[in-house]
Amino acid sequence: MLREARLKFTRELVGTLTIQSVSSDGILINDRLWSETVALTTQEIIENWPPVMISELTEAHFSMLLEHRPELIVIGTGKDGEFPPRELMFAFARRGVGLELMDTAAAARTFNVLAGEGRHVAAVLYLD
Numbered sequence: 001m002l003r004e005a006r007l008k009f010t011r012e013l014v015g016t017l018t019i020q021s022v023s024s025d026g027i028l029i030n031d032r033l034w035s036e037t038v039a040l041t042t043q044e045i046i047e048n049w050p051p052v053m054i055s056e057l058t059e060a061h062f063s064m065l066l067e068h069r070p071e072l073i074v075i076g077t078g079k080d081g082e083f084p085p086r087e088l089m090f091a092f093a094r095r096g097v098g099l100e101l102m103d104t105a106a107a108a109r110t111f112n113v114l115a116g117e118g119r120h121v122a123a124v125l126y127l128d
Helices: 059-066 086-095 104-116
Strands: 019-023 026-029 032-034 038-041 072-077 098-102 121-126
Touching: 019 104, 019 121, 026 038, 038 059, 059 086, 059 121, 072 104, 086 098, 098 104, 104 121
Parallel strands: 072 098, 072 121
Antiparallel strands: 019 026, 026 032, 038 121
């Protein structure tokens, strides 16, 4: 009996940032290790993300990311799930930009998949 094999091919976009790993040491992005919260788009790392708790985030914190016109921003909350203020969710909805929160490892995987599909995605990744 012959089984049908289905393969999924994905292309790696040249010049796209890739999150290589998330560990207790930090977040490895294109061979550079970040040991603090980091924000990025598919093309650029946003330096010096403010040391603000997720529960205190406002729309203003995302101004540099929003300049890149992402269709979705993924927030990695560390190991534990946290929620941003309701007003932040409403502000993103009014802009027509998706905002998703998940643990940081899942956010990194989601970012890589969407970036690999050529989507306009951004991420903010918190360590524990």
